[in-house]
Amino acid sequence: MTPGSNIPLAVTRVTVDVTAPVRLDVSGLLLTADGKVRSDDDFVFYNQPSGPGVTHRAASAGSPDSITVDTGAVPDGIEKIVVTASPDAAGATFAGTEPTATVRSADDGSVLATFTPPRLGSETALVVVEVYRRAGAWKVRAVGQGYSNGLAAIATDFGVSVEEPAAPAQPVAPPAAPPVPAQAPPAGQWGAPAAPAAPPAPAAPPAFPPAPGKINLDKGRVSLQKNQTVSLVKGGKPLARSVRMGLGWEPAYGSRAIDLDASVIAYGPDRNMIDACYFGKLQILNGAIQHSGDNLTGEGSGDDESITVHMEGLPPEVTGLVFTVSSFNGQKFTQVAKAYCRLLDARTGEELVRFDLTGAEAKTGVLMCKFIRQFSGEWEMTALGEYVKSKTVRDLVKPAAQAL
Missing domain, CATH: 2.60.60.30 (sav2460 like domains)
Structure with a gap:
């Protein structure tokens, strides 16, 4: 898979293994339509290995950290489960490390897809993939969204309370947009020009702190x-x-x-x-x-x-x-x-x-x-x-x- 791509799930239970040359902390967050957890119970990780329809398996000999999603048991109000990873060593980044997510059938172990996020460097945490619901069907999307200030910041960004407050999450190299409902093209889309219409009224834009090494418009053309x-x-x-x-x-x-x-x-x-x-x-x-x-x-x-x-x-x-x-x-x-x-x-x-x-x-x-x-x-x-x-x-x- 490539960043932003997705595949439909033909199985009800899916496991996402995340492997890397270094030890990782892997977690899963159950998110509602507004992109937030309902409570801290929706944060599934090594110290809280189960949630509604989602379980965490810690790495052991021959098996990596993984998150398993039983889509049939996920509550109706949950729209997606994001799978995250961060290096286990304090302060470590993904520089020189290529984590790979392998999406498998949880029942027979067959491989459905693999995804290796590109161009990682100073990131200390990563949203790897998401398992999401669309029009009653379940899909998996490759994300590869990096953060420069740790897994605790990702958790905070999604509404989880942590014991030590984390700084606001700073996206480093986000490659894809969140899934949103797509509208079918209107009839006669190759026809005559539509009548002019004013775009919707603007809303106040959020702030995006610049990420290391990322080119923006601050220095001119x-x-x-x-x-x-x-x-x-x-x-x-x-x-x-x-x-x-x-x-x-x-x-x-x-x-x-x-x-x-x-x-x-x-x-x-x-x-x-x-x-x-x-x-x-x-x-x-x-x-x-x-x-x-x-x-x-x-x-x-x-x-x-x-x-x-x-x-x-x-x-x-x-x-x-x-x-x-x-x-x-x-x-x-x-x-x-x-x-x-x-x-x-x-x-x-x-x-x-x-x-x-x-x-x-x-x-x-x-x-x-x-x-x-x-x-x-x-x-x-x-x-x-x-x-x-x-x-x-x-x-x-x-x-x-x-x-x-």
């Missing part, structure tokens, strides 16, 4: 290279205002006019497409995303097409956005020069993030960048630069989902 990521956080707060994604290109020397089309595809937590905004549908999600209109030639300086995103107007079921460019007439990107995307403050025009394509392939589409809503609620932008075969937005839906 960020220039990304392929596969680099920036956290859309400035001054300890997530970027909540309206932003504009400008996309630009020029015909390569000797090439004729290039008719490229910029678009953005919105996805839910299961990589399900919710809607797409492009030249044939200039507004989606009640006006939270708006397209500037079609450019048929690519001539001239500046952005050729742009897409405005009202960050606070995005509905909660949207957890990923993939910005793409495709060639309607089948011209390949070897005929395109100076292609780029840049993120701007829609109100001031300040350039926040820029990504310039440095290579070209003889294909007709490119995934420029993606926005991912993190487990903590903040958004991250990652430069992609992945070339694909496509002429329309419809062709891009599957490869863009795979890039999330």
Whole structure:
């Protein structure tokens, strides 16, 4: 599994083994729909090895620490069980350590999935996976959310009372958004533009302390290279205002006019497409995303097409956005020069993030960048630069989902 991916559970009882080269403390927390435990009894660990439908097994010769979930015995008010881990040694981090979660049938031991969180370093605690309920069915999601201040902070973050108060949890590298109900795309989603609608009124954003080694917007404009990521956080707060994604290109020397089309595809937590905004549908999600209109030639300086995103107007079921460019007439990107995307403050025009394509392939589409809503609620932008075969937005839906 990869961060954010999920699988349906075909068994009622599932065990999550967590192994590492070092001794770990593994625990499980039973959470309600608001992401909190009902009481300290919902914290299952070595000193409290059982809870409603959830049990802890301490490591012994030949077997690792594990959490077993009997989904048939989990109370109705519990929406998910998160499995956490931290190094047993005081002050130890996950640097140089790769924990692996193995999801098994608790009855016959058969392996259902495995997950190794990537890029761990200064984290001292980790939300590894979650077993969650969705529309009456149970699934397992790979999370890999790191924290820099210990397992006690995770417990406190989820509402558990600890004897020694822990500092507020500081997410280090959250790769995926929490599961939320996804809405089916509206009928005629490839049709005419919807009527403009004002995005919902903004709410006060929470603060996100910067994590060690994590790039954010505090030092001004960020220039990304392929596969680099920036956290859309400035001054300890997530970027909540309206932003504009400008996309630009020029015909390569000797090439004729290039008719490229910029678009953005919105996805839910299961990589399900919710809607797409492009030249044939200039507004989606009640006006939270708006397209500037079609450019048929690519001539001239500046952005050729742009897409405005009202960050606070995005509905909660949207957890990923993939910005793409495709060639309607089948011209390949070897005929395109100076292609780029840049993120701007829609109100001031300040350039926040820029990504310039440095290579070209003889294909007709490119995934420029993606926005991912993190487990903590903040958004991250990652430069992609992945070339694909496509002429329309419809062709891009599957490869863009795979890039999330």
